[in-house]
Amino acid sequence: MNQPLTLQIEHLNQFYGARQVLFDIDLHIQQGMFGLLGRNGAGKTTLMKTLVTLLPVRKGEVRIDGVLIKQVNKIREMVGYLPQEFTMYGSMTVKGAMEYLALLSELPHATIKRRVPELLDKVNLVEHQHKKVKALSGGMKRRLGIAQALLHDPKLLIVDEPTAGLDPEERVRFRNLLSELAEERIVILSTHIVGDIEATCEHIAIMHEGRLLFTGTVQQLLQAAAGKVYTVTVSRDQVQLWKQGYTVTGMMMQGNSCELRLLSDAPINEAASIVEPNIEDAYMWQLGLHQGG
Incomplete structure (x- = not known):
């Protein structure tokens, strides 16, 4: 029986020059969808870039399925990444761009011939495969970004703010796609949009100013805010x-x-x-505990 996939982060500290930006991050993540919630600037993107080896680990230890992150070549074979600012070759067709990226990834021609159509079908872009990338909608471009991140069938897929700017229908479609992908791998969804976490994730972490404020299940997060949420009706002039x-x-x-x-x-x-409480209440409660302390 195969052991479940794991990502272990132990006492991770990161720096930009002399300035510390991540503080003693400890996380144990297993196969499935994991939500990383926090405001812009909370340190989420720095953590993501560390996990995909774009930033070397300065202090601490990270293992993906038992492999130390210092083994960069092995780790890059195991990780797929959709960054917040995703760009692709605008003048290429969807299919052409995928095939070109597959060649750059040194995938065998037989694998490319099979894998590209499979992935375009998975992200519902087959009927758009002959369109130029620059003609795609924002949601289609994000789905194409997922397809390219899956070319080498990674064990860990990391997506950074994937639904920002998408319309509600496209956001739901994208969240459903991530949930399907998480059946076979670890998917980390990094976002400041509470609704994305609520709709897709059972296990979450909250980051603020480079620190972890909370790790656990959504239910545990809600329980922590139980009895702390009120409704009251007041006159308009009393709102402020x-x-x-x-x-x-x-x-x-x-x-x-x-x-x-x-x-x-x-x-x-x-x-x-x-x-x-709902998740937004519980999230704001956690932020308030930190700021109040």
Whole structure:
């Protein structure tokens, strides 16, 4: 019986020159979808670039399926990467670009002939294979980016902010594709969009300013915020006052009044009702714990 795929990150610290940007990152990730959630600038992209060997490890240890990340050639055979800023050869056709990248990856011709059509079918681009890359929509380009990242059938697939800028339909299509791919490998979804995590991931980590604030399951994240989320209806002219006193995670205007969804560690007043947290509430609660400390 095959052992499940694992990614082990132990006491990882990273630096840009003398400035430290990652602080003692410890993660153990198994096969399936894993969400990495955090604001822009939280350190997610630095971590991703480290895992795909674009940045050498300065301090700590990383193993992918037991292979040390210092074995760069082996690691690059095991990892596929879709960066946040993904570009491809605009004047080439979709199929031509895939075949060219496969040649650059030194895949055998027989493998290329089989693999390229398979991948274009997997990402639903067969009917667009003769279009030029520059004529594709944003969502199609992201799906093409996934296809190129899968050319060598990686054990670990890393996607950095893949749904930013996509319309709702394309975002759902892309999330479903990632979920399918995670059945056979580790897929790390790095994003600041809470909805992407909620729809696809059971296990997550939250990063903030280069540190891990939380690791665990979505259910554990929600449990940590249980009893901390309230709704209260106030007049419109009181909204700013409430926003100064509490972290507001939602607002719904109703005529001259406004229903606020907010976080509090202590009961507010008789007019406020405790409600079940959603992932956005729980995420904001974790950020507040850090900033409050």
